[in-house]
Amino acid sequence: MARTHERLAAGAPLLQVRDIAVEFQTIDGPVHAVEGVDLDLAAGETLAIVGESGSGKSTTAMAIIGLLPGNGKVTQGSILFEGENLVGAPESVLRTIRGRSIGLVPQDPMSNLNPVARIGSQIAETLLAHGLATRRDVDRKVVETLAAAGLPDAADRARQYPHEFSGGMRQRALIAIGLACDPKLLIADEPTSALDVTVQKTILDQLERMTSERGTAVMLITHDLGLAAERASRVVVMNRGRIVEQGPARQILEDPQHPYTQALVKAAPSVAAVRLRPEVFRTASSEAPKPDIAPAPSARVIERPAAGAEPAGQEEPTPDYIVEAEGLTKVYKVRGSKEDFTAVQDVSFVIPRGETVAIVGESGSGKTTTARMMLKVVEPTAGTIRFDGQDVASLKGAALKRFRQRVQPIFQDPYSSLNPMFSIERIISEPLDFYKRGSSKERAARVRQLLDDVALPESMLRRYPSELSGGQRQRVAIARALALSPDLIVCDEPVSALDVLVQDQVLTLLRDLQREYGLSYLFISHDLAVVRLISDYVCVMKDGQLVEAASSEEIFTNPRDPYTRRLLASIPGNELDIAV
Template identity: 80%
Template sequence: MPLETSPAAGAPLLQVRDLAVEFQTIDGSVRAVEGVDLDLAAGETVAIVGESGSGKSTTAMAVIGLLAGNGRIAQGSIRLDGQELVGASESTMRGIRGAQIGLVPQDPMSNLNPTSKIGTQVGETLLAHGLATKKDVARKVVETLAAAGLPNAEERAKQYPHEFSGGMRQRALIAIGLACNPRLLIADEPTSALDVTVQKTILDQLGRMTTELGTSVLLITHDLGLAAERAARVVVMHRGRIVEQGAARQILEDPQHPYTQSLVQAAPSVAVARRRPEAFTTPTPDAAPKPVDNIVEVEGLTKLYKVRGQKEDFAAVRDVSFAIPRGETVAIVGESGSGKTTTARMLLKVVDPTEGKIRFDGADVASLKGRQLREFRQKVQPIFQDPYSSLNPMFTIERIVQEPLDFYNRGSAKDRAARVRKLLDDVALPESTLRRYPSELSGGQRQRVAIARALALSPELIVCDEPVSALDVLVQDQILTLLRDLQSEYGLSYLFISHDLAVVRLISDYVCVMKDGALIEAASSEEIFTNPRDPYTRNLLASIPGNELDIAV
C-alpha cells in the first residue's frame, strides 16, 4: 500500500511523539503509557526494557494498532516512514500489518492455531498480502520456513504446532512475522521461554534475516544482557514513562536513573554474578569441616518410556547419581529434553523410576507406603514454574495457603489461621492478601503465595522447578533473595531446576549438568562457572546473553 507522505531525508523510519495510551476499567480510565518519545532508524535495532507493567508491550502494540479492546491512544503521534498511524482506519492498519510492520509475539503456543498446520498458517499470511497465489503458495511456504531456519521445511509445513518444540514454534512465528519483508519488526519477548542455546540460535537467525532484509527491529525484553547484545540502543521504561535511553553498552555499564540502576543490579546475568561473589560463595568454616549430611542420595536413576511404533524404549533419564547436602542448594541445569524435570518428578514421587534408588533421610523412597509416605509428602514440597496456573483461581489466598494444613489436619482451626498469617509474613505479603484471589495479584506476589503454600507443612526439602523463569528481573531478584533468606532461617534444602544459568549461579551451592537424560558434569557452583570441563557445559555458559559484559553494580 503506498504511503501518504514521504519522510524527510535522514528522518527515522519510526517516529513516536508524546504517546499516551489509556485503558477503560471498572475503576475508570487508567493511563498505561504517558509522554513516550521514540525514534528508530532504518535497519536499527532498539530494545525497550522494563518490568511487567512498565508499558513496553503496550507501546509496541500501539505502534502496530493491536491494543486490547478497552485500550485507546489518548494523545500523540506515531509515524512510520512519514505516514501517521494514529487515527488510521482499521482497513489501513490491516494493510500495514504484516506488509510493513511484522510481529513476533511472546508465547508461540498461544499465538499459533493448534488446529491448523504450520504451513497453512504461514500461507495465510502470504496469500493475504498478495505475495503468493494458490498455485505457488506451498512452494513459498517451504521457502519461508527454510529461511527462518527450520530444517526439513517441506515436512514441517505439514505438521501441527504441538508437534514442534518451543524453539521450532518460535521459528515458525519468525517466519510469519518476516514473510512479507516488513520495514519494521516488533519482537515481543521472542525467546523468554527458551533455553539459552536455543535462544541464541533463534536470535542469531533473526539477526541474520533482519540484516539481509534491512529490517528495523523493536525488541521488547526484560533481559538486560540480551538487550545489550542484540540492540544498538536501549530504552528503559518505568510506570508508563521512558526514564532513560541511549547506547546499549552505555546504559547498562553506566546507568544514570535510579530505576535503571536497580534493574542492572537485579539482573541475574553471569556478568553481575561475577561481581557479586558473596551471593554464591560459602564462607570458610571456623573449625574443621563436618562430615557431609545428605538429605537426598540418588543412585543410578533411570526412567524409560514406551514409544508407540518403536521397539526401543526412550530413556528420559539414564543412570543419574547425585546427592543433596542438608541445608544447601543443588541445581540441575540443561536444555529442554535433558531430563532435569523428569528427575525432579521422580524425587517428588510423582513418577516412579524404572531403575535406581532415591533415599530421603536414609529411607528408600520407592518402598514408602501408608504413614511413611504421608510423612514424606509433607517433608518434600514443590514450587512450580508458572505462578499463574499453579494456584486455584477459585480459591482465596487464605484457602490456598491453608489447604495443606487442612488436608493433613495440622492443629486447630485457630492454629491454622495463625499459621497462614505467619507464612504470609514470612514471604513479605500483607495480611490484606488473605481475602484476595490469584487474579488480583502480580506474578511475583503469586509466586510468593506458592512459596508460602510450600512452607505450610514445614518441609525439609523444596523442589523448585523453574520458579522464577516467568518473572521479570526485579521480581526474580526478590524471589531469589527470599528463597535464600528462608533457607538460612529454616535450614531448608533445595533442588533447583532451571535452564537459566545466571540464576543458578546466584542461588546454588552445587550444579549438575544434564544432557539427553545423562548427567555429564557435577561440581560446586564456583567450579562449574569458572572451570567447566565438558564442552556442552562450556557451550551453555557461552550462550548466556550478556556473559561478556562488564556491567556496573
C-alpha cells in the first residue's frame, strides 16, 4: 500500500482506465458495448462523460465499480484505482472498495431506494456495513449525513419513507448514501436529469462543496452539456462505445473538433440552441405582434389583446383562444391536519389557438396540478376553465367525451406511460378502438399514418415498448396523443428523460406537427432552455401562484420578477459563449 501512496504522491491519477472493452452476451451473440476506452481522473477533479443514450458512458462507469450485469464483462484493458487493478479482482475486494472508496449515485432515485425501508435505515446500513458507525452512534451519523447532503430537518426526514420525499429530496438521499463513507471517488450517473433547475443547482453546489472540502473526485455521467461545461474541469465525449474527443470542458464545448461533438453541442438547448438558433421554430403565425399577456406581475393574468374590427358578415367569430383559465384554485384536504394545502391559487391564463404556452417553475410550484385541472383529471376548488368557449366543469355525457377526444396528454416518462404488454400497433390504435373511429381497416391505415408522422418505420408496429429506445417510446406516445386529431395537447415534461440529440428530434417533431395540424400545446417543463425553444408564451409559477406571464422572448430577455431571474440564472451553462 505504501507503493500506491508513493505513486499518487508522484502525481499519478487516482483512477487510470486503459484500453478497456466491455462485452455483453445476448441471444443474438456478443455485443461490444465499450471498446478501447482510455481516461484518467485526478484526486479532487470533476470529470464529465457525455454522449447520447447507448454511447457507453454508464457502461464504462459500471465497469469501473464492478457492477456490470451478469451477462457483461470487461474483456480487455486495465482499471487502476490508487494503483490497484480492479479488472479481475475478487468480489470481496470490490465489495470493500464500493461505498468505502468509490461511491455511487445512480440515476433513478425511486427505483434505487428501498420503498419499504426508512431513509435513515438505508444510510445506516451503508455506515454499519463499512464499520464507520456503531449501533450506538449510527443514528447521529445518519442525521449528520443527511444534513451534509442538504436535507432540512434531517432528523425527521430520516424517519420517512422514499414515497414521502419529492424527487429532489430523493436525489439528495441517494447522494447522502453515496457520500456516507466519505469515498475518494464518487460516480454520479445523471444525478439531476429529472430535477428542476434550482433544485439541480442546489444539489450540484452541494456536490461541488464536498469535492473541494473533502478532496473527492467526481465522475459525472450526463447528457446535459451545459451542466458538463459548468461543473467539470474536463469532458470525455463518447459515441458508440468509443471516446471520440476529450479535453478541458470549455475548450471541448466552445470549440468542438469531432463531428459528433459538434452535433451534440448544436442539439443541446442548454448550451447553444437558445442563443444561436432563436429562429429555428418560428412559424409564420408567430411573426405577428404578440398580445400583451401580462401587463404587470401582480395581475397574474394573461389579458386579451385589444379587439379589432370583425370581418364583414361573420356573426360568430372563432374565439381568439382555445383555452381561457380564470382564477384557478386547487385546495387539498390533508389527512391528520387541520390545515388544508393550497396547491394552486388564483391562476389565470389563456392559450392562443395554434400556439404553445409553457408553464415553468420548481417542483411543487403547482404546474402539474394546473395541467391536471386542464385535463379534467382533478376538479378545481374555485375558478373556471373554458375550452373553445365552453365551461369545462359543466361538460357531461357526450360533451365530455368530445372534450376528452380534443384534449390529449403526453406524459413525462416514456417507460411507464406505455403498457408493456401491448404491441406498438395496439398502443396507438387503442384510442381509435375505444371511441370507435372508422372501420378496422381505416383504423389500421390511421395507425400507419401516425407512425409515419412521428418518423418511425412500419416495422415498429409488431414490437413492444421494451424493444424501443427512450426517444422511440416518446414518439409512440406522441403518435397515440395524435390518434384522435386533438386540438390541444398537454405535454407534461415530455423530453426531460431524453438525451440532447433525441430531445432535439422530439422538439422539432412537436413543432412540425403543430405547424402541419394547427395544434395548441400546454407545455409543462422545468427545463427553461427547452421552454425557450418550444414556447410562444411562458407562465412562471411559484408556490402555487402565477408570478409572471409574458411572451417567451420577453421572459428570457427582460424578466421582471426576481424569482424568474433566479430560475434563469440557474440554467446550467447559461454563461457560455458557444459558436457552432
